[in-house]
Amino acid sequence: MSDETYPAKLRYHPEHDWARVDGDEATFGITWYAQDALGEVVFYDPPAVGDTVTAGSSYGELESVKAVSDIIAPASGEVIAVNDKVSDAPELVNSDPYGDGWLITVRLSDPSELDALMDEPGYRGYIAGLSA
Amino acid sequence: MSLRRVPRVSDLRRTALYDAHAAAGAKIVDFAGWEMPVEYLGVRAEHLAVRERCGLFDVSHMGQIEVMGQGARDFLQATLTNDVTRIGPGQAQYTLLPDDDGGVIDDLLAYALLDRFLLVVNASNIGACWDRISGMAPAGIEVINRSPDVGMLALQGPAWTGALTPVASPEPFSLQYMEATEAHVAGVPCLVARTGYTGEPGVEIMCDAADAPAVWDALMGTPDRPDATGLGARDTLRLEMGYPLYGNELSRERTPIPAGLKWACDLKHGGFPGAERMQREAAEGTPEKLVGIVLTEKGIPRGGCPVLVDGQPVGVVTSGTLSPSLGVGAGLAYVSSEHAERGTRLEVDVRGKPKAAEVVTLPMVDSSPRKEHHS
Numbered sequence: 001m002s003d004e005t006y007p008a009k010l011r012y013h014p015e016h017d018w019a020r021v022d023g024d025e026a027t028f029g030i031t032w033y034a035q036d037a038l039g040e041v042v043f044y045d046p047p048a049v050g051d052t053v054t055a056g057s058s059y060g061e062l063e064s065v066k067a068v069s070d071i072i073a074p075a076s077g078e079v080i081a082v083n084d085k086v087s088d089a090p091e092l093v094n095s096d097p098y099g100d101g102w103l104i105t106v107r108l109s110d111p112s113e114l115d116a117l118m119d120e121p122g123y124r125g126y127i128a129g130l131s132a
Numbered sequence: 133m134s135l136r137r138v139p140r141v142s143d144l145r146r147t148a149l150y151d152a153h154a155a156a157g158a159k160i161v162d163f164a165g166w167e168m169p170v171e172y173l174g175v176r177a178e179h180l181a182v183r184e185r186c187g188l189f190d191v192s193h194m195g196q197i198e199v200m201g202q203g204a205r206d207f208l209q210a211t212l213t214n215d216v217t218r219i220g221p222g223q224a225q226y227t228l229l230p231d232d233d234g235g236v237i238d239d240l241l242a243y244a245l246l247d248r249f250l251l252v253v254n255a256s257n258i259g260a261c262w263d264r265i266s267g268m269a270p271a272g273i274e275v276i277n278r279s280p281d282v283g284m285l286a287l288q289g290p291a292w293t294g295a296l297t298p299v300a301s302p303e304p305f306s307l308q309y310m311e312a313t314e315a316h317v318a319g320v321p322c323l324v325a326r327t328g329y330t331g332e333p334g335v336e337i338m339c340d341a342a343d344a345p346a347v348w349d350a351l352m353g354t355p356d357r358p359d360a361t362g363l364g365a366r367d368t369l370r371l372e373m374g375y376p377l378y379g380n381e382l383s384r385e386r387t388p389i390p391a392g393l394k395w396a397c398d399l400k401h402g403g404f405p406g407a408e409r410m411q412r413e414a415a416e417g418t419p420e421k422l423v424g425i426v427l428t429e430k431g432i433p434r435g436g437c438p439v440l441v442d443g444q445p446v447g448v449v450t451s452g453t454l455s456p457s458l459g460v461g462a463g464l465a466y467v468s469s470e471h472a473e474r475g476t477r478l479e480v481d482v483r484g485k486p487k488a489a490e491v492v493t494l495p496m497v498d499s500s501p502r503k504e505h506h507s
Contacts (some may be wrong), residue, residue, distance in 0.1 A: 039159060039364075040174040042454045043432050043461075045485075061483075065175040065433050065453050066364050068483075 004032050007098055011078060011114055012123035013074035015056075018098065021114060029102045030062065030093060040062040043089040046082045046104065053077060053106055055113045060103065062093060075113040077106030078131050143160045147192035148283050164256035166193040169362040178365035179456035181433065182330055183499065186289035187361030188351055191336070192344060195258035195279040197265060199299045199325075200248035201272045208249055211268055212242060213388060213410075217396035219244045224310045224327055226396050228388050229253075229261055234406020235384030237264050237288035239376065239393075241327060243312055250323075252284075252338075254378045283344025286366075287351060287358060288334035290503065294356030296335065300324070304335070309502045318350030331499040349419045368453050371464060374424050374494030379451040381422055381434055381464055390418040390466065392494075396432045420447060421472040424494045427461035427480065431487040439465050446471050449480060461487070 010018040016034035020027045037043065043063040053059040058070035059079075065084050083102050093101040108114075118126060144167045152161065158169035169190065171178060181187050199208060208216045216228035221244050229237040238257040243250040253261045266275040287295060293305055298432050300314045304324045312325035320343040327336045339347055351358060367377070376382050376391050387410050388397055398404070399411050414421040425434060433452035438445045454465030463480070471478065474493050 039171055040176060042176070043430070045431075063454070065368060065456070066170065068432075068434060 002032065002095055004036070005098070006031065006120045006123055007101065008120045010098065011074065011077075011117035011119065012126075013056075013072060013117055014126060015072035017072050019074040019076045019114065020098075020102075021108075021111075024108050024111060025078070025080065025105055026108055026114075027102050027105045028059075028071075028074060029097055030071065031060050031123070032095060032097050034069075035097050035101075038062060038069055039066065041093040044086045044090045044093070044103070046087060047079050049079050049082055051079045052109075053104070054127040055110075055116075062090070071103060073106075073109055074117055075106070075111055077108040079104050079106050097131060135138045145193075147190055148341045149192060149348055151346055152345055153190065153360070154438075158360070158362060161275065161363075163363055164193060164254075167256060169360070171362040171364045172350055172360045175362070175364035175368060176357055176454075178361040179368050182289045182332055182361055182369055183457055183497070184289070186287065186291040186295055186356070186358040187330075187365065188295070188348065188358040189286040189288065189361050189363070189366055190284075190344075190348070191286050191366075192283045192341060193255035194284055195253040195255060195261065195277070196251060196284075196338065196464065197251040197258075197261060198248050198276045198278055199251065199265065199273065200276075201274045203270070204249055204273055205267060205319075207273050208242065209401055211265060212240075213397040213404055213407075214242070215401065216242060216244070216249075219454075221246050222312050224312055224365040226326055228382075228396060229264060230387070230404060230406040231264070231288060231384055233280075233384075234387040236378070236382040236386070236388055236408040237384065238262060238378055239382055239388075242486045243323075243325065245312075249335045257378060258288060269386040276421070281341055283339050283341040284346070285337045285344065285347060285351070286330070286334065288330040288361075289332045289358065290367075291356060291357075292334040293333075295351050295354045295358045297456060298354045299350040302393050306409040307335075309333075317347050320347050322347065324434065328501060329375055331375070331495060331497070331501055332369070333392060333501055333503045334433045346348045359504050366454075367451075368456055371453055371462065372455055372457055372496045373499065374422075374464065374496070376422070376464070377451060379464075387413060389413040390420055391422045417469060419469060420466045421469050422450070422464060422466055423456050423472050424492045424496055425449070425463050425465050425480065425489045426455070426458065426492050426496065431480075431485070432459075432461040432484060433463035433465075433480045433487070433489070435463075437483075438482055439467050439471075440479040441471055441477075443479075446478070455496065467491070
Protein backbone atom coordinates (compact mmCIF):
# COMPACT_ATOMS: atom_id res chain seq x y z
CA MET A 1 0.00 0.00 0.00
CA SER A 2 1.01 3.61 -0.50
CA ASP A 3 0.63 6.82 1.50
CA GLU A 4 -2.30 9.11 0.80
CA THR A 5 -1.18 11.63 -1.82
CA TYR A 6 -2.79 13.76 -4.53
CA PRO A 7 -0.12 15.21 -6.83
CA ALA A 8 -0.56 18.91 -7.59
CA LYS A 9 0.10 18.54 -11.30
CA LEU A 10 -2.80 16.15 -11.94
CA ARG A 11 -6.44 16.94 -12.77
CA TYR A 12 -9.18 15.04 -10.94
CA HIS A 13 -12.60 13.68 -11.91
CA PRO A 14 -15.31 13.27 -9.22
CA GLU A 15 -15.39 9.50 -9.86
CA HIS A 16 -11.85 9.43 -8.40
CA ASP A 17 -9.89 9.27 -11.63
CA TRP A 18 -6.87 11.40 -12.45
CA ALA A 19 -5.49 12.77 -15.73
CA ARG A 20 -1.90 13.79 -16.40
CA VAL A 21 -2.00 16.09 -19.43
CA ASP A 22 0.90 16.28 -21.87
CA GLY A 23 0.02 18.42 -24.90
CA ASP A 24 -2.91 16.78 -26.69
CA GLU A 25 -2.37 13.49 -24.84
CA ALA A 26 -3.37 12.50 -21.33
CA THR A 27 -2.63 9.53 -19.10
CA PHE A 28 -5.39 8.25 -16.81
CA GLY A 29 -5.46 6.31 -13.56
CA ILE A 30 -7.39 6.09 -10.30
CA THR A 31 -6.65 8.12 -7.19
CA TRP A 32 -5.27 7.00 -3.87
CA TYR A 33 -8.77 7.44 -2.43
CA ALA A 34 -10.24 5.10 -5.06
CA GLN A 35 -7.66 2.34 -4.65
CA ASP A 36 -8.06 2.54 -0.87
CA ALA A 37 -11.81 2.18 -1.16
CA LEU A 38 -11.50 -0.70 -3.64
CA GLY A 39 -8.89 -2.61 -1.64
CA GLU A 40 -6.26 -4.85 -3.16
CA VAL A 41 -6.73 -4.82 -6.93
CA VAL A 42 -6.51 -8.33 -8.41
CA PHE A 43 -7.73 -7.88 -11.98
CA TYR A 44 -7.60 -5.17 -14.66
CA ASP A 45 -9.76 -5.43 -17.76
CA PRO A 46 -8.37 -2.69 -20.05
CA PRO A 47 -9.68 -1.27 -23.31
CA ALA A 48 -7.77 -1.95 -26.53
CA VAL A 49 -5.45 0.49 -28.22
CA GLY A 50 -7.57 2.29 -30.79
CA ASP A 51 -10.76 2.20 -28.69
CA THR A 52 -12.56 5.47 -28.08
CA VAL A 53 -13.24 6.55 -24.51
CA THR A 54 -15.85 9.13 -23.52
CA ALA A 55 -15.62 11.59 -20.65
CA GLY A 56 -17.74 10.40 -17.72
CA SER A 57 -18.17 6.89 -19.14
CA SER A 58 -16.54 3.58 -18.23
CA TYR A 59 -13.54 2.47 -20.27
CA GLY A 60 -12.56 -0.62 -18.29
CA GLU A 61 -12.88 -2.44 -15.00
CA LEU A 62 -10.78 -2.94 -11.91
CA GLU A 63 -11.63 -5.79 -9.57
CA SER A 64 -10.71 -6.48 -5.99
CA VAL A 65 -11.35 -9.87 -4.41
CA LYS A 66 -14.73 -8.55 -3.29
CA ALA A 67 -15.88 -6.05 -5.90
CA VAL A 68 -15.88 -4.83 -9.48
CA SER A 69 -15.55 -1.13 -10.26
CA ASP A 70 -15.95 0.66 -13.55
CA ILE A 71 -13.11 3.01 -14.44
CA ILE A 72 -14.43 6.36 -15.60
CA ALA A 73 -12.66 8.43 -18.27
CA PRO A 74 -11.94 11.99 -17.08
CA ALA A 75 -11.87 13.15 -20.72
CA SER A 76 -12.67 11.82 -24.21
CA GLY A 77 -10.22 10.51 -26.76
CA GLU A 78 -8.65 7.56 -28.55
CA VAL A 79 -6.63 5.02 -26.58
CA ILE A 80 -3.00 5.11 -27.74
CA ALA A 81 -1.40 3.06 -24.93
CA VAL A 82 -2.50 0.53 -22.32
CA ASN A 83 -0.42 -0.32 -19.25
CA ASP A 84 0.11 -4.05 -19.69
CA LYS A 85 2.17 -4.12 -16.50
CA VAL A 86 -1.05 -3.55 -14.54
CA SER A 87 -2.73 -6.43 -16.38
CA ASP A 88 0.06 -8.70 -15.16
CA ALA A 89 0.44 -7.13 -11.69
CA PRO A 90 -2.82 -5.33 -10.81
CA GLU A 91 -1.55 -4.52 -7.31
CA LEU A 92 0.54 -1.74 -8.91
CA VAL A 93 -2.66 0.31 -8.77
CA ASN A 94 -2.43 0.09 -4.96
CA SER A 95 1.31 0.46 -4.54
CA ASP A 96 1.89 3.25 -7.06
CA PRO A 97 -1.45 4.71 -8.24
CA TYR A 98 0.10 7.74 -9.97
CA GLY A 99 3.22 6.02 -11.33
CA ASP A 100 3.51 2.39 -12.43
CA GLY A 101 -0.21 1.97 -11.71
CA TRP A 102 -1.30 4.22 -14.60
CA LEU A 103 -4.01 2.63 -16.77
CA ILE A 104 -4.24 4.15 -20.27
CA THR A 105 -3.00 7.05 -22.38
CA VAL A 106 -5.38 8.75 -24.82
CA ARG A 107 -5.13 11.34 -27.58
CA LEU A 108 -7.65 13.93 -26.41
CA SER A 109 -10.51 14.71 -28.79
CA ASP A 110 -11.74 17.75 -26.84
CA PRO A 111 -9.10 19.21 -24.51
CA SER A 112 -11.64 21.79 -23.27
CA GLU A 113 -13.22 18.92 -21.25
CA LEU A 114 -10.23 19.20 -18.92
CA ASP A 115 -11.55 22.53 -17.68
CA ALA A 116 -14.35 20.67 -15.88
CA LEU A 117 -11.87 18.65 -13.79
CA MET A 118 -10.74 19.56 -10.29
CA ASP A 119 -7.27 20.62 -9.22
CA GLU A 120 -5.61 19.07 -6.19
CA PRO A 121 -7.08 21.41 -3.51
CA GLY A 122 -10.48 21.09 -5.16
CA TYR A 123 -10.33 17.29 -5.12
CA ARG A 124 -9.07 17.17 -1.54
CA GLY A 125 -12.01 19.36 -0.51
CA TYR A 126 -14.35 17.12 -2.50
CA ILE A 127 -13.27 13.86 -0.82
CA ALA A 128 -13.28 15.53 2.61
CA GLY A 129 -16.95 16.29 1.94
CA LEU A 130 -17.67 12.64 1.03
CA SER A 131 -16.59 11.31 4.40
CA ALA A 132 -18.27 14.07 6.42
CA MET B 133 -14.05 5.11 -10.86
CA SER B 134 -17.52 4.60 -9.48
CA LEU B 135 -17.78 3.87 -5.78
CA ARG B 136 -20.98 2.91 -4.10
CA ARG B 137 -21.93 5.06 -1.14
CA VAL B 138 -22.24 3.15 2.10
CA PRO B 139 -25.13 3.59 4.53
CA ARG B 140 -24.72 6.19 7.23
CA VAL B 141 -22.64 4.74 10.00
CA SER B 142 -25.07 5.76 12.71
CA ASP B 143 -27.61 3.19 11.49
CA LEU B 144 -25.21 0.31 11.97
CA ARG B 145 -24.31 -1.77 15.03
CA ARG B 146 -20.81 -2.39 16.31
CA THR B 147 -19.45 -5.48 18.03
CA ALA B 148 -17.49 -5.17 21.28
CA LEU B 149 -14.34 -5.52 19.15
CA TYR B 150 -14.94 -2.48 16.96
CA ASP B 151 -12.17 -0.46 18.60
CA ALA B 152 -9.73 -3.35 18.22
CA HIS B 153 -10.53 -3.54 14.50
CA ALA B 154 -10.14 0.18 14.03
CA ALA B 155 -6.80 0.13 15.87
CA ALA B 156 -5.63 -2.71 13.62
CA GLY B 157 -6.38 -0.62 10.54
CA ALA B 158 -9.43 -2.55 9.38
CA LYS B 159 -11.51 -1.48 6.44
CA ILE B 160 -15.01 -1.46 7.92
CA VAL B 161 -18.11 -2.26 5.86
CA ASP B 162 -21.81 -2.72 6.42
CA PHE B 163 -22.53 -6.42 6.81
CA ALA B 164 -26.07 -7.44 7.71
CA GLY B 165 -26.54 -4.17 9.58
CA TRP B 166 -23.21 -4.39 11.40
CA GLU B 167 -20.02 -2.41 10.99
CA MET B 168 -17.66 -5.31 10.40
CA PRO B 169 -14.00 -5.58 9.35
CA VAL B 170 -13.89 -6.80 5.74
CA GLU B 171 -10.09 -6.73 5.62
CA TYR B 172 -7.05 -5.45 7.51
CA LEU B 173 -3.96 -5.71 5.31
CA GLY B 174 -5.66 -7.33 2.33
CA VAL B 175 -8.00 -10.23 1.62
CA ARG B 176 -5.44 -12.33 -0.22
CA ALA B 177 -2.76 -12.15 2.48
CA GLU B 178 -5.32 -12.86 5.21
CA HIS B 179 -6.75 -15.80 3.27
CA LEU B 180 -3.31 -17.36 2.82
CA ALA B 181 -2.46 -16.72 6.49
CA VAL B 182 -5.43 -18.89 7.49
CA ARG B 183 -4.57 -21.65 5.02
CA GLU B 184 -0.89 -21.71 6.02
CA ARG B 185 -0.81 -20.51 9.62
CA CYS B 186 -3.60 -18.95 11.64
CA GLY B 187 -6.10 -16.10 11.57
CA LEU B 188 -8.54 -14.59 14.07
CA PHE B 189 -11.99 -13.46 12.97
CA ASP B 190 -14.58 -11.46 14.87
CA VAL B 191 -17.89 -13.17 14.16
CA SER B 192 -19.79 -11.57 17.01
CA HIS B 193 -22.48 -10.44 14.59
CA MET B 194 -23.67 -14.04 14.32
CA GLY B 195 -26.76 -15.02 16.26
CA GLN B 196 -27.19 -17.38 19.20
CA ILE B 197 -30.58 -18.83 20.00
CA GLU B 198 -31.05 -21.15 22.98
CA VAL B 199 -33.73 -23.81 23.05
CA MET B 200 -34.48 -25.53 26.34
CA GLY B 201 -37.17 -27.37 28.24
CA GLN B 202 -38.63 -30.84 28.38
CA GLY B 203 -38.81 -32.21 24.85
CA ALA B 204 -36.41 -29.71 23.32
CA ARG B 205 -34.67 -32.47 21.37
CA ASP B 206 -37.94 -33.78 19.90
CA PHE B 207 -38.96 -30.23 19.05
CA LEU B 208 -35.71 -29.57 17.16
CA GLN B 209 -35.94 -32.97 15.47
CA ALA B 210 -39.29 -31.80 14.02
CA THR B 211 -37.97 -28.33 13.17
CA LEU B 212 -34.43 -28.77 11.72
CA THR B 213 -33.32 -31.02 8.85
CA ASN B 214 -30.47 -32.99 10.43
CA ASP B 215 -30.83 -35.83 12.93
CA VAL B 216 -30.31 -34.04 16.21
CA THR B 217 -30.53 -37.33 18.13
CA ARG B 218 -27.04 -38.08 16.80
CA ILE B 219 -25.40 -35.41 18.96
CA GLY B 220 -25.02 -35.52 22.72
CA PRO B 221 -23.76 -32.93 25.18
CA GLY B 222 -20.62 -31.25 23.87
CA GLN B 223 -21.27 -32.04 20.23
CA ALA B 224 -22.23 -29.80 17.33
CA GLN B 225 -23.97 -30.50 14.05
CA TYR B 226 -24.47 -28.59 10.80
CA THR B 227 -28.16 -28.39 10.00
CA LEU B 228 -30.76 -26.28 8.23
CA LEU B 229 -33.98 -24.56 9.24
CA PRO B 230 -36.57 -25.26 6.52
CA ASP B 231 -39.82 -23.43 5.86
CA ASP B 232 -43.07 -25.32 5.29
CA ASP B 233 -42.15 -25.99 1.64
CA GLY B 234 -38.61 -27.12 2.43
CA GLY B 235 -37.05 -23.82 1.38
CA VAL B 236 -34.12 -22.75 3.52
CA ILE B 237 -34.72 -20.10 6.19
CA ASP B 238 -31.11 -20.44 7.39
CA ASP B 239 -28.21 -22.84 7.75
CA LEU B 240 -26.80 -23.14 11.25
CA LEU B 241 -24.83 -25.10 13.78
CA ALA B 242 -26.78 -26.83 16.53
CA TYR B 243 -24.83 -27.47 19.72
CA ALA B 244 -26.10 -29.95 22.31
CA LEU B 245 -25.16 -28.64 25.76
CA LEU B 246 -25.90 -30.21 29.14
CA ASP B 247 -29.34 -28.70 29.67
CA ARG B 248 -30.15 -26.95 26.41
CA PHE B 249 -29.43 -26.59 22.73
CA LEU B 250 -27.58 -23.63 21.30
CA LEU B 251 -28.25 -22.66 17.69
CA VAL B 252 -25.67 -20.43 16.01
CA VAL B 253 -27.33 -18.69 13.06
CA ASN B 254 -26.38 -16.15 10.42
CA ALA B 255 -26.49 -12.50 11.45
CA SER B 256 -28.84 -11.57 8.63
CA ASN B 257 -31.30 -14.28 9.68
CA ILE B 258 -31.54 -13.86 13.45
CA GLY B 259 -35.03 -12.38 13.16
CA ALA B 260 -36.29 -14.99 10.71
CA CYS B 261 -34.87 -17.86 12.78
CA TRP B 262 -36.31 -16.45 15.96
CA ASP B 263 -39.76 -16.00 14.38
CA ARG B 264 -39.77 -19.51 12.95
CA ILE B 265 -38.43 -21.39 15.95
CA SER B 266 -40.38 -19.52 18.62
CA GLY B 267 -43.48 -19.73 16.41
CA MET B 268 -43.22 -23.52 16.18
CA ALA B 269 -42.28 -24.09 19.82
CA PRO B 270 -44.94 -25.92 21.85
CA ALA B 271 -45.78 -25.05 25.45
CA GLY B 272 -42.90 -25.88 27.77
CA ILE B 273 -40.15 -25.13 25.24
CA GLU B 274 -38.26 -21.94 25.91
CA VAL B 275 -36.62 -20.13 22.99
CA ILE B 276 -34.25 -17.30 23.94
CA ASN B 277 -32.34 -14.96 21.66
CA ARG B 278 -28.91 -14.55 23.25
CA SER B 279 -27.38 -12.81 20.24
CA PRO B 280 -26.90 -9.34 21.76
CA ASP B 281 -25.08 -10.79 24.80
CA VAL B 282 -22.66 -13.14 23.03
CA GLY B 283 -19.26 -12.32 21.58
CA MET B 284 -17.81 -14.83 19.14
CA LEU B 285 -14.32 -15.27 17.71
CA ALA B 286 -13.07 -17.78 15.16
CA LEU B 287 -9.43 -18.88 15.47
CA GLN B 288 -8.75 -20.74 12.25
CA GLY B 289 -5.72 -22.30 10.62
CA PRO B 290 -3.29 -25.19 11.12
CA ALA B 291 -1.31 -23.29 13.77
CA TRP B 292 -4.35 -22.53 15.94
CA THR B 293 -3.04 -24.40 18.97
CA GLY B 294 0.03 -22.14 19.14
CA ALA B 295 -2.11 -19.11 19.78
CA LEU B 296 -4.50 -20.85 22.17
CA THR B 297 -2.03 -22.83 24.32
CA PRO B 298 -0.64 -19.95 26.40
CA VAL B 299 -4.05 -18.50 27.28
CA ALA B 300 -6.50 -21.44 27.55
CA SER B 301 -7.27 -23.43 30.66
CA PRO B 302 -7.74 -26.31 30.45
CA GLU B 303 -6.12 -26.66 27.03
CA PRO B 304 -9.04 -27.85 24.88
CA PHE B 305 -6.86 -29.84 22.51
CA SER B 306 -8.46 -33.23 23.00
CA LEU B 307 -11.55 -31.89 21.26
CA GLN B 308 -12.40 -33.63 18.02
CA TYR B 309 -13.91 -31.83 15.05
CA MET B 310 -17.44 -30.63 15.89
CA GLU B 311 -16.99 -31.01 19.64
CA ALA B 312 -17.35 -28.23 22.20
CA THR B 313 -16.29 -27.72 25.79
CA GLU B 314 -16.27 -25.05 28.44
CA ALA B 315 -12.85 -23.53 29.08
CA HIS B 316 -11.29 -20.32 30.26
CA VAL B 317 -9.47 -18.17 27.75
CA ALA B 318 -7.55 -15.31 29.33
CA GLY B 319 -9.56 -16.03 32.47
CA VAL B 320 -12.85 -15.51 30.63
CA PRO B 321 -15.41 -18.35 30.77
CA CYS B 322 -15.92 -19.48 27.17
CA LEU B 323 -17.52 -22.17 25.08
CA VAL B 324 -14.72 -23.44 22.84
CA ALA B 325 -15.73 -25.56 19.83
CA ARG B 326 -13.76 -27.29 17.09
CA THR B 327 -15.89 -25.64 14.43
CA GLY B 328 -15.50 -22.93 11.80
CA TYR B 329 -16.30 -22.11 8.20
CA THR B 330 -12.89 -21.84 6.57
CA GLY B 331 -12.01 -25.46 5.86
CA GLU B 332 -9.03 -25.24 8.21
CA PRO B 333 -8.77 -26.77 11.67
CA GLY B 334 -9.40 -24.36 14.50
CA VAL B 335 -11.90 -23.28 17.09
CA GLU B 336 -14.78 -20.90 17.53
CA ILE B 337 -14.95 -19.23 20.92
CA MET B 338 -18.13 -17.79 22.45
CA CYS B 339 -18.19 -15.65 25.58
CA ASP B 340 -20.01 -12.68 27.08
CA ALA B 341 -19.83 -9.90 24.53
CA ALA B 342 -18.25 -7.58 27.08
CA ASP B 343 -15.37 -10.06 27.56
CA ALA B 344 -14.63 -10.51 23.85
CA PRO B 345 -11.92 -7.80 23.76
CA ALA B 346 -10.02 -9.54 26.58
CA VAL B 347 -10.07 -12.83 24.64
CA TRP B 348 -9.08 -11.11 21.40
CA ASP B 349 -6.23 -9.21 23.06
CA ALA B 350 -4.94 -12.33 24.83
CA LEU B 351 -4.82 -14.37 21.61
CA MET B 352 -3.18 -11.45 19.81
CA GLY B 353 -0.63 -11.16 22.61
CA THR B 354 0.70 -14.70 22.29
CA PRO B 355 4.10 -15.34 20.65
CA ASP B 356 2.38 -17.27 17.86
CA ARG B 357 -0.21 -14.58 17.45
CA PRO B 358 -2.73 -15.08 14.65
CA ASP B 359 -3.22 -12.54 11.87
CA ALA B 360 -6.33 -10.38 12.21
CA THR B 361 -8.57 -11.67 9.42
CA GLY B 362 -11.73 -10.11 8.07
CA LEU B 363 -14.98 -11.19 6.54
CA GLY B 364 -13.51 -10.85 3.04
CA ALA B 365 -11.11 -13.72 3.68
CA ARG B 366 -13.81 -15.68 5.49
CA ASP B 367 -15.87 -15.52 2.29
CA THR B 368 -13.05 -16.57 -0.05
CA LEU B 369 -12.02 -19.37 2.32
CA ARG B 370 -15.53 -20.82 2.50
CA LEU B 371 -15.97 -20.45 -1.24
CA GLU B 372 -12.87 -22.54 -2.02
CA MET B 373 -14.30 -25.25 0.24
CA GLY B 374 -17.67 -25.10 -1.51
CA TYR B 375 -19.42 -24.19 1.73
CA PRO B 376 -22.71 -22.45 0.93
CA LEU B 377 -23.49 -18.91 2.05
CA TYR B 378 -27.05 -17.99 2.91
CA GLY B 379 -28.39 -15.47 0.41
CA ASN B 380 -26.01 -16.69 -2.28
CA GLU B 381 -26.31 -20.47 -2.48
CA LEU B 382 -29.15 -20.95 0.01
CA SER B 383 -32.56 -19.30 0.04
CA ARG B 384 -36.23 -20.09 0.39
CA GLU B 385 -36.32 -20.68 -3.38
CA ARG B 386 -34.66 -24.09 -3.11
CA THR B 387 -34.43 -26.96 -0.66
CA PRO B 388 -30.98 -28.01 0.60
CA ILE B 389 -30.91 -30.94 -1.86
CA PRO B 390 -29.71 -29.19 -5.05
CA ALA B 391 -27.02 -27.49 -2.93
CA GLY B 392 -25.57 -30.94 -2.20
CA LEU B 393 -26.64 -30.85 1.45
CA LYS B 394 -28.51 -34.14 1.52
CA TRP B 395 -25.96 -35.28 4.11
CA ALA B 396 -27.35 -32.63 6.50
CA CYS B 397 -30.97 -33.74 6.00
CA ASP B 398 -32.28 -36.77 7.85
CA LEU B 399 -34.30 -38.10 4.94
CA LYS B 400 -34.46 -41.58 6.45
CA HIS B 401 -36.63 -40.45 9.34
CA GLY B 402 -38.08 -37.26 7.86
CA GLY B 403 -40.72 -35.60 10.01
CA PHE B 404 -39.50 -32.02 9.53
CA PRO B 405 -41.11 -29.41 7.24
CA GLY B 406 -40.41 -30.07 3.59
CA ALA B 407 -39.02 -33.56 4.23
CA GLU B 408 -41.26 -35.24 1.65
CA ARG B 409 -40.21 -32.80 -1.06
CA MET B 410 -36.56 -33.33 -0.17
CA GLN B 411 -37.00 -37.11 -0.21
CA ARG B 412 -38.57 -36.86 -3.66
CA GLU B 413 -35.81 -34.58 -4.93
CA ALA B 414 -33.13 -36.87 -3.53
CA ALA B 415 -34.72 -39.91 -5.18
CA GLU B 416 -35.57 -38.37 -8.55
CA GLY B 417 -32.77 -35.83 -8.83
CA THR B 418 -33.15 -32.09 -9.20
CA PRO B 419 -33.10 -30.18 -12.48
CA GLU B 420 -30.07 -28.20 -11.28
CA LYS B 421 -27.15 -28.72 -8.94
CA LEU B 422 -24.65 -26.53 -7.15
CA VAL B 423 -21.14 -26.99 -8.53
CA GLY B 424 -17.72 -25.45 -8.20
CA ILE B 425 -16.34 -23.73 -11.28
CA VAL B 426 -12.98 -22.24 -12.17
CA LEU B 427 -12.22 -20.02 -15.12
CA THR B 428 -9.60 -21.41 -17.48
CA GLU B 429 -8.79 -17.94 -18.78
CA LYS B 430 -8.24 -14.57 -17.08
CA GLY B 431 -11.26 -13.10 -15.35
CA ILE B 432 -13.37 -13.31 -12.22
CA PRO B 433 -16.88 -14.81 -12.11
CA ARG B 434 -19.32 -12.93 -9.90
CA GLY B 435 -22.69 -13.73 -8.38
CA GLY B 436 -25.39 -13.28 -11.03
CA CYS B 437 -23.18 -14.06 -14.04
CA PRO B 438 -24.99 -16.43 -16.46
CA VAL B 439 -23.41 -19.83 -17.14
CA LEU B 440 -23.52 -20.90 -20.79
CA VAL B 441 -23.00 -24.05 -22.84
CA ASP B 442 -22.87 -23.53 -26.61
CA GLY B 443 -24.04 -19.99 -26.00
CA GLN B 444 -27.22 -21.14 -24.26
CA PRO B 445 -27.88 -20.35 -20.59
CA VAL B 446 -27.62 -23.43 -18.35
CA GLY B 447 -27.25 -21.79 -14.96
CA VAL B 448 -26.08 -18.87 -12.88
CA VAL B 449 -23.08 -18.07 -10.68
CA THR B 450 -24.07 -17.61 -7.03
CA SER B 451 -20.66 -16.63 -5.58
CA GLY B 452 -17.41 -15.74 -7.28
CA THR B 453 -14.02 -14.32 -6.55
CA LEU B 454 -10.37 -14.57 -7.40
CA SER B 455 -9.35 -17.69 -5.48
CA PRO B 456 -6.34 -16.63 -3.40
CA SER B 457 -5.14 -20.23 -3.09
CA LEU B 458 -5.48 -21.12 -6.78
CA GLY B 459 -4.81 -17.71 -8.30
CA VAL B 460 -7.68 -18.08 -10.74
CA GLY B 461 -11.26 -16.90 -10.96
CA ALA B 462 -13.44 -19.37 -9.06
CA GLY B 463 -17.04 -19.61 -8.04
CA LEU B 464 -20.07 -21.63 -7.15
CA ALA B 465 -22.95 -21.95 -9.59
CA TYR B 466 -26.28 -23.65 -9.98
CA VAL B 467 -26.22 -25.41 -13.36
CA SER B 468 -28.51 -27.87 -15.15
CA SER B 469 -27.79 -31.31 -13.78
CA GLU B 470 -26.70 -32.61 -17.20
CA HIS B 471 -23.85 -30.07 -17.11
CA ALA B 472 -22.83 -30.66 -13.49
CA GLU B 473 -20.24 -33.40 -14.03
CA ARG B 474 -16.67 -32.67 -13.02
CA GLY B 475 -14.65 -31.55 -16.03
CA THR B 476 -17.65 -30.22 -17.95
CA ARG B 477 -16.61 -27.26 -20.10
CA LEU B 478 -18.76 -24.17 -19.65
CA GLU B 479 -18.62 -20.47 -20.27
CA VAL B 480 -19.35 -17.75 -17.74
CA ASP B 481 -20.81 -14.53 -19.14
CA VAL B 482 -18.83 -11.91 -17.20
CA ARG B 483 -20.66 -8.68 -17.98
CA GLY B 484 -21.03 -9.52 -21.64
CA LYS B 485 -17.69 -11.27 -22.10
CA PRO B 486 -17.81 -15.08 -22.28
CA LYS B 487 -15.01 -16.67 -20.25
CA ALA B 488 -14.02 -20.34 -20.54
CA ALA B 489 -14.66 -22.33 -17.34
CA GLU B 490 -14.92 -25.87 -16.10
CA VAL B 491 -16.71 -27.75 -13.36
CA VAL B 492 -14.36 -28.79 -10.55
CA THR B 493 -14.70 -31.02 -7.51
CA LEU B 494 -15.27 -29.43 -4.11
CA PRO B 495 -13.37 -28.52 -2.09
CA MET B 496 -11.19 -26.76 -4.64
CA VAL B 497 -8.21 -26.91 -2.30
CA ASP B 498 -6.58 -29.70 -0.32
CA SER B 499 -7.87 -28.60 3.08
CA SER B 500 -9.93 -30.20 5.80
CA PRO B 501 -11.14 -28.88 9.15
CA ARG B 502 -10.61 -32.40 10.53
CA LYS B 503 -6.84 -32.18 10.19
CA GLU B 504 -5.11 -32.81 13.47
CA HIS B 505 -3.18 -30.08 15.19
CA HIS B 506 0.59 -30.05 15.46
CA SER B 507 1.16 -30.44 19.19
